[in-house]
Amino acid sequence: MPQEHRSWLQHYERLVCGLETFVAPALLLVCRLWVAVVFFTSGMTKINTWESTLYLFEYEYQVPLLSWELAAMLGTITELVVPCFIAIGLLTRPMACVLFIFNIIAVWSYPALWQTGFYDHQLWGLMLLIVVVWGPGILSVDHFVRQLMGRDKP
Numbered sequence: 001m002p003q004e005h006r007s008w009l010q011h012y013e014r015l016v017c018g019l020e021t022f023v024a025p026a027l028l029l030v031c032r033l034w035v036a037v038v039f040f041t042s043g044m045t046k047i048n049t050w051e052s053t054l055y056l057f058e059y060e061y062q063v064p065l066l067s068w069e070l071a072a073m074l075g076t077i078t079e080l081v082v083p084c085f086i087a088i089g090l091l092t093r094p095m096a097c098v099l100f101i102f103n104i105i106a107v108w109s110y111p112a113l114w115q116t117g118f119y120d121h122q123l124w125g126l127m128l129l130i131v132v133v134w135g136p137g138i139l140s141v142d143h144f145v146r147q148l149m150g151r152d153k154p
Helices: 003-048 050-060 068-088 092-109 118-134 141-148
Strands: none
Touching: 003 050, 003 068, 003 092, 003 118, 050 068, 068 092, 092 118
16 A cells, blocks of 8 residues: 555544544433433423323323333333433443333334324434443443443443
8 A cells, every 4th residue: 555545544543533532422422411301301291290191191102011000100200210320321221221112112102103203212212222332431420430440341
């Protein structure tokens, strides 16, 4: 390979490494915070309008295997607790898996969602999968805990 091509390739590799070092953690944080805010806000809406929430779970949502009362309670708790873990990056991968499955159940149990919010749920699912696959990044409690334990990689 000619020297000029090698030099160009080395510059390119340094640029990519720099982007991986600084941009990737920021993007992982954006994914975590975006999804956390969306689901936490939904949980707050459920708890602030509890009678409406119970009505929706009884008559609109078709959650499989659970009574509508239990589904309303578990759904609200999930939307209020799990996003907090994801936002700070604590137990991030398992919590992102929980929210990913929760997201699938939400889409499956509310057929009217397909017309209005399906693409939003796809975006949130993709963001959650990114966090599951790549981890929470260095801007997380998980990373800090690994540092304290003397481990750099999960």
